Ligand SMILES: Nc1ncnc2c1ncn2[C@@H]1O[C@H](COP(=O)(O)OP(=O)(O)O)[C@@H](O)[C@H]1O
């Protein structure tokens with residue numbers, strides 16, 4: 001949304017319906033261009049499938065249950081892995097942010113591992129623990145862990161000390177300081193970390209499924225490409241996009257709206273997702 | 274009258290030869306903010322502390338609140354050493370320090386929640402204090418939806434709802450506009466008359482101090498020492514801005530405190 005600045009000033013409901021209208025128009029335009037390019041380029045469907053071919057592949061994958069199964073597998077792997085990475089990232093972010101001891105103990109080690117991208121781990125993990133869920137779980141939570149950790153850390157370090165002092169004079173215990181001030185104050189940063197991590201993890205999942213799984217969207221794309229079923233590859237790609245959109249609309253945005261925007265911690269964002 | 278009760282009263286807070294030092298470990302610096310201060314805050318009195326910026330007023334409050342420990346000397350409440358923050362010593366901060374993620378109601382009920390008071394009870398009690406602060410309409414709003422004056426009233430309600438033994442206020446009205454400040458000062462006295470409590474009120478405004486206080490303690494420029502304590506024996510029912518500024522007693526006291534504050538600057 002390049003013109004979101006002007007749109008900011010409009011009432012929220014109007015803005016949403018407008019954005020949705022534009023979004024739909026954008027999708028239709030892409031489909032149209034795609035179809036036109038198929039007519040112009042005129043190559044065999046296994047090389048450059050038309051929207052119609054992809055729709056047919058989609059219908060077939062739905063009928064034989066493969067797509068549903070793969071989607072369920074991918075979603076499940078993704079949810080568990082992101083949840084694990086998120087929890088560990090928050091826990092270690094709090095530990096390092098709140099305690100000098102843990103910060104000195106873990107700071108350098110974590111920075112070292114941060115530099116090693118998850119892609120480098122996957123072949124090694126396959127050797128150690130084989131194909132399947134454990135390898136994917138470790139690789140994906142690894143990807144989510146670091147951005148969540150570093151953003152949680154920033155959140156903790158930028159808390160206004162006066163808020164902590166205020167609740168202490170109201171009688172808060174150390175645990176109550178954590179739950180009533182530190183976690184909510186760090187939440188905008190934790191959400192940023194989750195957004196970044198969830199995006200990386202999504203790409204990581206597809207990659208991991210190509211190498212280390214026998215099902216899932218990544219496998220669908222990999223398998224489709226190696227058997228020249230290009231239409232299936234495109235179905236897999238579209239599903240990736242849709243899944244991310246759904247997650248943004250149904251999970252990330254609602255959480256942000258219910259918390260940090262209502263609290264006035266950040267201004268409502270434009271249309272990026 | 275409060276001043277009458279004072280002479281025979283017992284100190285709530287006793288400060289003896291207290292020196293407060295800020296230590297910056299990273300830069301290996303230390304900064305003496307308060308030096309050899311001796312001061313009593315009497316039960317249920319309204320004590321104002323005035324002094325120029327940087328003379329150690331906020332640091333003094335930190336020591337009573339328990340955020341820092343004296344380098345030498347002692348600070349006690351009811352005869353017991355203060356070692357850490359506690360619900361018996363409430364603080365109203367200049368920056369309001371309301372939790373942005375909680376409504377006015379939840380902010381005011383916070384201290385009771387920490388103590389484990391059941392939701393219905395704590396909300397009922399919080400609503401009483403919210404009504405007292407004339408914020409009933411705003412109870413369900415978030416701090417960012419309130420004006421500066423309303424936020425500060427909510428902060429006072431939050432502190433009082435927790436029924437501390439002393440309420441300390443650190444330049445609480447410095448960040449609101451002049452008109453609002455006058456009405457907040459009158460409101461504070463109204464609320465305080467209905468809820469007698471020991472108050473330590475820190476300000477750099479001499480007028481504000483003389484208007485509010487039973488006694489005004491004047492500090493010297495940093496490091497802060499006690500210069501003098503001035504008794505303000507203006508009757509409580511005469512403390513209204515529309516009349517007090519022409520009251521000769523107010524004018525005389527204000528000029529006297531002003532002279533004490535300025536004398537040491539020049
Ligand atoms: N956290 C701190 N670290 C180091 N020095 C401080 C700190 N807080 C205050 N000081 C210093 O202590 C002195 C008194 O400060 P403060 O108590 O805030 O004064 P006031 O509230 O009267 O303006 C000042 O010289 C200030 O620079």
Ligand SMILES: [Mg+2]
Pocket residue numbers: 330331332443444
């Ligand atoms: Mg100060």
